[in-house]
Amino acid sequence: MRALAALFARELRLANRAGGGGAMGVVFFLILVTIVPFAIGPDLNLLARIGPAILWIAALLSTLLGLDRLFLSDHEDGSLDLLEMADTPLELVVLVKCLAHWAVTGLPLVLAAPLFGVMLAVEGDALWGVTASLAVGTPALTFIGAIGAALTVSLRRGGLLMAILVLPFTVPALIFGVSAASAASGGTVPFLTPFLILCALSLASMALAPFAAAAALRSGG
């Protein structure tokens, strides 16, 4: 346990020093949210209706771009080999790395979401709905993305391939996330139904993705 706690602290320290991980993700999130009204037009009613969807897609793409940093720097300087050979099970190592990664890249997105939602004219219940759905849904994105990151860690230009591998599997999280966000502002679907399914997706991916990612790291790295 001490080893895992030390690993968690190391990840946080590295993310702060190597600079920019969390902040760049939020900036990219902001840029995406800014681009959309340029493309769609400033009609506030339309933006309010599709606001939760835009926030979710932007969060997904920001997470995807940030996933590169999950294993790549460790692979390059050899610490990934040390982690693989250590006594601590590789699955737990992956779990801790992903949790730290979510704390650094996913959590800032969740905290920034209400502010950016206001820019998209998302108000009141819908705003809290989309923030809550992002809070429980971004771990699913990080953990599912970790599988893709582990599969492509030893490739030199694996960024686009990782996106191709990861995106089809994040579709359920996207569907239920937007459904929960829209349900928060009323309608026929109760908020809890998609919200609890989203929680289940996150918990399932937290439990299962480390096994797949660890297997991928062992076979590829």
Place this chain on the structure above:
Amino acid sequence: MLKYANPTFFLRLVGAVLPWLWGATILTLGVGLYMTFLIAPADYQQGETVRIMYIHVPAAWLSMFIYTVMTLSALGTLVWRHPLADASQQAAAPLGAGFTFICLVTGSLWGKPMWGTWWVWDARLTSVLVLFLIYLGLIALWNTIEEPLKAARAAAILTLVGVVNIPIIKFSVDWWNTLHQPASVLRMGGPAIHPTMLWPLLVMAVGASLLFVCLHLMAIRNEILRRRLRRLSYLAAEAADHVLEPRAEAGA
């Protein structure tokens, strides 16, 4: 299974069996197409357009069946390290993508006159599209990792992660309110389709499956030969190195 692990034995076996398999394929598909166009009745509502079903449904069945074949091969690679399992996976991926593509396109062509739209984002169509994307991702993974053994293990892991999509596709028409029609053949209570339409459908399905088996065996054979070629070119390069080395040492 271990007997077939020897590539030379496998190549000999395929060489002997393949002509018969092709004969059976052409015969079955011929009979199937004859039944499709000349024996099966036109639908009372859809008219002649229903004949697309005899291509669309076997292609759909095959797209899921091929993914299952790939999953079993993936288990062969990861659990038993069976040498031909790698080649089997790699050979099956483009075939699966092809059949899924045929399923999506014929479904689209059928949907336009029947539903009035080329595409709709309902559960069945969306999950089959996701299956297509998973196939494309696997092909991309195979093409990107150069070392065949590493590529096989990585693709095997991804295949096993993606197998969760297959039951979702099968039961999507039961779990969600979809435009796509519900299960008519493989369902509790037996097929809900009339025998005059069921038999051509089953014959076309068997024909398509035989087609897949022929193409799959040929592709595995090609993959074995390709890997032999790769190994031979490495050996040739090494031999060339040894010829040059002594001269380099004399010069340095």
